[in-house]
Amino acid sequence: MDFDFETLPKFRGKLLLNAPLAPYTWFRVGGLADALFLPADEDDLADFLKALPADIPVTVLGVGSNTIVRDGGIEGVVIRLMGGYWGKVEAQNSLTVFARAGALDLSVARYAAREGISGLGFLSGIPGSVGGAVRTNAGCYGRELKDVLNQIEGVARSGERIVFQGELVDYGFAQVGFSYRHTDFPDDIIVTGLLLSGDDTADPEILKAEIEAHQTKRAETQPIKDKTGGSTFANPDPPGTPSQRSSWKLIDAAGCRGLRVGGAQVSEKHCNFLINTGDATAADIEALGELVRARVLEHSGVDLRWEIRRIGRIQKS
Ligand SMILES: Cc1cc2nc3c(=O)[nH]c(=O)nc-3n(C[C@H](O)[C@H](O)[C@H](O)COP(=O)(O)OP(=O)(O)OC[C@H]3O[C@@H](n4cnc5c(N)ncnc54)[C@H](O)[C@@H]3O)c2cc1C
Numbered sequence: 001m002d003f004d005f006e007t008l009p010k011f012r013g014k015l016l017l018n019a020p021l022a023p024y025t026w027f028r029v030g031g032l033a034d035a036l037f038l039p040a041d042e043d044d045l046a047d048f049l050k051a052l053p054a055d056i057p058v059t060v061l062g063v064g065s066n067t068i069v070r071d072g073g074i075e076g077v078v079i080r081l082m083g084g085y086w087g088k089v090e091a092q093n094s095l096t097v098f099a100r101a102g103a104l105d106l107s108v109a110r111y112a113a114r115e116g117i118s119g120l121g122f123l124s125g126i127p128g129s130v131g132g133a134v135r136t137n138a139g140c141y142g143r144e145l146k147d148v149l150n151q152i153e154g155v156a157r158s159g160e161r162i163v164f165q166g167e168l169v170d171y172g173f174a175q176v177g178f179s180y181r182h183t184d185f186p187d188d189i190i191v192t193g194l195l196l197s198g199d200d201t202a203d204p205e206i207l208k209a210e211i212e213a214h215q216t217k218r219a220e221t222q223p224i225k226d227k228t229g230g231s232t233f234a235n236p237d238p239p240g241t242p243s244q245r246s247s248w249k250l251i252d253a254a255g256c257r258g259l260r261v262g263g264a265q266v267s268e269k270h271c272n273f274l275i276n277t278g279d280a281t282a283a284d285i286e287a288l289g290e291l292v293r294a295r296v297l298e299h300s301g302v303d304l305r306w307e308i309r310r311i312g313r314i315q316k317s
Contacts, residue, residue: 001034001075003056011048012040021069021312024061024080026127028227029282030069030312033059033078041085042155042192049190050159052077058157059311060190062132063104066229071282072313079190081131091115095198096150101131101191105138112198113207119199120148124211125218127230131191136307137178141214146178151195157188181234181307223267227276232289233304247304248272251292254299261288274308286310 005017019036022028039045049058057076061067086102089111097117099108109124125140126133133145134152152164164176177184185191218224233247248271251257257271263280266288267273274285274292293304 001056003034003053005035008048008051011037012044013048014038019078021061021064021074021078025064025067025069025229026227027064027068027229027276027280027282027285029071029276029280029285031071031073031282031315033074033076035077037077037079038082039079042153042161045079045081045190045192046155046159046161048159049155049157054157058188058190060131062102062129062135063127065126065128066132066136066138066307067309067311068229068282068285070286070310070312071315074312081129081190081192091117092195094201097196097198098193099130099196100193101129103130104128105130105133108196109211110208112196113211114204116201116204116207117198118202118207119143120196121207121210121214124214127224130194130196134191134194135183135185136181137183139181144178144180148196148198149194150197152176152191153193154189154191156186156190162189180237221270223269223273223275226267226273227280228267228273229285229308231272231307232274232292233272234307236302236304250296250300250302250304254292254295256292256295259288259292259295261285261291264288266292281315282310282312283315 016036019033021030021033037048039048059074060079081102086100088100089103089108090098092098095117097112105123105126105128108130109121112120122141122143126138128138137144137146154162156162235247236245251271256266258268259266262284263277264284265275265277267275274288297303
């Protein structure tokens with residue numbers, strides 16, 4: 001990239017050049033960002049985006065629990081909203097919680113439980129940030145983010161501050177297009193905060209126990225201690241038999257459990273999870289995913305859709 005980042009004005013956040021991204025993803029793979037910006041707050045983010053020439057690509061990364069950063073790294077600026085400021089969670093009233101985009105879903109679930117707000121406990125099953133949850137309409141245990149979402153605050157690529165609410169036509173939720181593990185949320189908007197509504201008030205001890213039960217079940221059924229990106233493929237939409245609507249069953253039936261490419265492996269514990277066994281490259285993981293897709297297509301005729309985001313440049317050999 002030709003752009004000289006040193007020509008930008010000084011910001012309160014940190015700007016790191018040629019920054020490794022692997023440490024910021026669950027898979028622990030991927031190349032360098034031309035630049036990594038860690039804004040201090042919304043004003044700092046907006047000022048940075050206004051000053052950055054419009055032709056420099058901007059990519060936002062949460063905690064990288066749903067993302068493969070390719071080995072060739074990412075062109076332009078990667079933005080992460082992490083650290084104390086961006087992790088803030090606070091009650092707005094007896095049923096509504098405000099969370100900044102870098103807050104972990106688990107932290108929001110635990111906070112709501114402590115405050116005695118029911119209906120947000122499902123977030124404890126998602127190991128990402130709430131900013132990332134908007135993009136993927138993250139969900140589990142029969143609930144999705146859209147079911148509890150009240151308002152989204154963001155900053156556009158132009159630096160303009162934006163608020164999405166149900167009643168706003170131009171930037172209304174209908175336009176965001178939430179569906180199963182997918183949204184049409186505009187690519188050029190960085191989510192900075194969310195208002196989330198619970199269902200009712202409840203006994204905090206019961207809500208905490210519900211979260212602990214979710215955590216225990218996860219640990220039993222998913223390779224959560226491995227370097228992984230969660231479910232690799234979305235469950236296929238109906239029509240189809242029940243077994244054709246479950247990605248893991250299709251992958252298992254195609255004989256892919258334990259399959260390897262380089263340092264990447266289909267998890268033995270949950271075969272819709274790919275894992276980095278230690279020395280995988282992003283190319284290994286992506287190639288393994290494509291091999292699984294091809295085998296499932298051949299075996300069952302179902303073309304699986306990647307749920308994991310794959311971003312950045314393929315490394316030239
Ligand atoms: C063990 C494991 C279990 C999982 N289980 C589930 C599950 O049950 N349900 C589920 O839905 N997911 C699950 N996931 C996937 C993942 O946790 C979710 O998709 C999560 O919402 C991703 O959040 P993140 O912060 O890690 O996002 P990232 O992976 O960093 O990014 C994902 C996408 O969100 C965008 N993004 C991130 N932050 C922002 C922001 N502030 N503004 C705008 N866009 C942003 C990124 O550009 C990217 O397109 C699991 C993952 C793992 C590793």
